[in-house]
Amino acid sequence: MALFGGLKTIYSKYQHRSSRCAYFCIPTLEVEVEKIRNIGISAHIDSGKTTLTERVLFYTGRIGQMHEVRGKDNVGATMDFMDLERQRGITIQSAATYTSWKETNINIIDTPGHVDFTMEVERALRVLDSAVLVLCGVGGVQSQTLTVDRQMKRYEVPCLAFINKLDRMGANPERVVLQIRSKLRHNAALIHLPIGLESDFKGIIDIISRKAIYFEGALGNKAVANVDDELGEKFLEDADLSKEDIIAAIRRCTLKKTFTPVLLGSALKNKGVQPLLDGVLAYLPNPSEVENFALDPEDNEQKILMNPSRSSAQPFVGLAFKLEAGRFGQLTYIRIYQGQLKRGGFIVNVRTGKRLKVPRLVRMHSNEMEDVQEAYAGDICALFGVDCFSGDTFVAESSRSLSMESMFVPEPVISLSIKPTNKNDIGQFSKAIHRFTKEDPTFKVHFDDESKETIISGMGELHLDIYAERIRTEYNCPCETGKPKVAFRETIGSIAQFDYLHKKQSGGAGQFGRVIGEIQPLGEDKLTSVEFSDETVGMNIPKNFIPAIEKGFRDICETGIISGHKINGVKIVLKDGTSHAVDSSELAFRLAGKGAMRQVFPKANPIILEPVMLVEISAPEEYRGAVLTSMSRRRGVITGSDSVEGYFYLFAEVPLNDMFGYATELRSATQGKGEFVMEYQKYAPVTPQLQDTLVKQFEEERLRKLKK
Structure with a gap:
């Protein structure tokens, strides 16, 4: 960093509008499609997605004050508006907002990081044009990072990477970039360099603009850049290349998904957020640069390319990708791919063939809303009072019945029985179950005729625990749950x-x-x-x-x-x-x-299969032996390990049936210092002993019922 000791020219590049302003200038919907970005903030749990989104909203003037996910003021981050999210300090539901940076409208969806809520990430990436992949500067590429990356590739979503938390002890952005290349198979490279690390992290060097940017002020709302014309010679071999040439080349490769630019910062310490916003505008696509297709069911599912131009007279086509129970009825989030949608106009649900009126059209800012009269191709908005399911396609009244490709819905891997504690609450219980199954395709419910129990299924223990808690808090209906059951096949x-x-x-x-x-x-x-x-x-x-x-x-x-x-x-x-x-x-x-x-x-040759989970464990190095022993007892197959600053990271494939109660065991074995996350990996045959046990239990249960 001695290179920058002689830098003399200083100017203010990012002057945040007054944080005391009590209003935000709403970006108009009537802008050119080139002035729109639809992005998702995605990452492994605890990588700082929600904190980063909070800073983005603050520096763009969308909010007047910043609050922390686990802040002492008991307010919580803007995008975590559910009481359960603020109590637990995690994101449970994806939340949509919009803001404006340098006259460009940015629609943002902040997604959960926990694998149990992976459907929230899935449906967000289905309708977004691009994403910001957030990585922890210490943890790097973690288990849910791999899942999110697979989801991005499934929908061919271009992204840029943001290495966060460079103020933390053990932060190493170069190691994280190597992991992005080796584990995610991205052709990635830093376009920022850090000025200091850990407690000495002061700012970044923007290689493209040849500037060192320091973030000053109590809130980091002044970014001052030192400029030196000779700086570029240290990074760029070809002096004839202009800044604009390099940016254009990076943009072309990012859009083709052949290159991933990597930016740096620390959202919690208010550093690197404004250059990230510049990167979103410079390197990520607008809706006209992304090809989206609808299927024509009347012509052998022929693909029809959507026209996102706002000057086009093409008929309206939109996809409902998320449902919520709002204060005024069902709230339906919709992405418009073609044409325009007007309040009071009529649309047709392709699945049901029903003609519907649009009684109210809004844009969402977390759980707040602003009424709009019309929305256009490229916009993400919400409708009230429209009955539909997640994944339904809507078209103009006079248009042919086109259908957008549906999103991938993973199969549930765990089940448990549930019933209201008080039999008088059965009405509220039924309302809650109906609502949640409609909102979340991975939350499934059926009534077992043999056991006379209501069985709920989902993506993990936390997933089902959250819904049981929501039934209690949102519907005043305490519930009793049975022992979790694995979804054998x-x-x-x-x-x-x-x-x-x-x-x-x-x-x-x-x-x-x-x-x-x-x-x-x-x-x-x-x-x-x-x-x-x-x-x-x-x-x-x-x-x-x-x-x-x-x-x-x-x-x-x-x-x-x-x-x-x-x-x-x-x-x-x-x-x-x-x-x-x-x-x-x-x-x-x-x-x-x-x-x-x-x-x-x-x-x-019948075989019983069981879900196998990818488990990632992190703990201090001195507990490695105890963790390895616990994995061995639970039939875990170690697939990799890593060590960073006195901590080790262990990756293993473990049958879900053997993971119940592991949180308590890990805390005990590591004196509360160990953590783990897991995600569904695959189905695999059970051991012969377990298969014999399951077959025997089924036969005994069947005979017992026959004797009754």
Whole structure:
């Protein structure tokens, strides 16, 4: 850093508008599409996403005061508006806001970092044009970072990386960049260099503009830059390249996802936020630079490129990606991909075909809203009083029925029983369950006819715990929950043939249906799906009975055969069969499908699968032995480890069934200093001993019910 000792020219680059102002100048919706950015703030838990968003809102003048996630003033960060979020110090729901920087409108969605709420990240990235990937300067690439990166790649979202918390002891941005390259496979490079680290972190060097930027003032709201024309020679070999040339090249590569620029800062210490905003404008795309397609169901799902130009007369197309229960009814967040949406206008829900009026149109700032009369392509807004589900596509009244591609919804991995403590609260309980299942596709509920219990399923213990707590606090309905149950699955290990005849005669018309075919394993990459293929030739089975046969097979797949868990990872191939002119019916062939599945499944080497979690543990180095021992007891397979400043990070794959109660064990083994996070990784076969136990328990339970 001695290089900057002789820098003499000083000027103020970022002068934040007065923090005492009691108002914010709302950015108008009527701007050119080039002046819009739709970004998500995504990262591993505790990397500083919400704190960073709070600083962005402050430096752009959107809010007048900054508050901390776990602040002593009991106010909490703007984007964590739920009481539970402020109590626990974590983000549970993604929250949308908007602001303006250098005459560009920026729509921001702050997403949760905990894997249990991964659906919130999923649906945000589905509708956003780009993202800021936040990484801890100490922790670097962590387990949820990998998940978020996979989600970005799934929706082809370009991003820039922001290494946060450079004021913390052990911060090392160069090591984090190496992890971005090796673990995430990004072609990443620093475009900032730090001026000092840990407690000496004072600012950054912007390599592109050839300036050293220091953040002064109590709130870091003055960023002063030292300028030296000779500085560039230290970083740039080609003196003929201008700043504009370099920025344009970085932008092109970022948009093509062949390069990831890495910026530096410390949101908590108010350093590096304004240059990050400049980076968002310089390197991330506006809506016109992102290709979005709708599918035409009337033309073999033909892809139709959306036109985001605001001067275009193309009809309206929008996607509802998030639902909330608002003060005035259901609040539906919608991304507009084409055309414009007007208050009082009419739109059509493509899924239901219903014509709906837009009674109220708003823009969201956390849990606050501002009424607008119309919104345009590229905007993210919200509707009141529109009945729909997450993932529904809306089109203009006179438009053809186009449908936006749906978002990926992961399967739940854990279940537990739940019931209201007071039977008089059953009405409130039902309202809560209906609302939450509508809002969150990963929160599923069913009633078990055998046990007479309501079963809720989700992405983890915390996920279900949060919903049980919300039922209590938001609906005044205390609940009792049962022991968590793992979502085991049944599958097969080999191909087997079936030839099943369902025949029943009891006077009058009987039932007749014969099905012939085979069942096949789908392989490790499709262990969570079931496929059905009709390969019949001729009319031995009339085509109108084929859906009934498939329904019979899928009915059994929902209930399981050897352990009572769902069957996944199989393909049923129907090759032939026989029908009867009088006795064959949809019911007969549906029952034939069920019977064939019961007949063939035990012959196909049945296997029980269990969800395996990717677990990341961090603890002081002296507890490494105790943690390794605990992982061994829980059948954990160590996949990697790392050490940073006296702490070690352990990565392991562990069956979910063996992870219950681990939080207490880890705290005990590390004197409260150890932490862990986990996320769903894959389904894998259980041990032979566990499979025998599960099959035996299922048989005993079945016999017990038969005796009643």
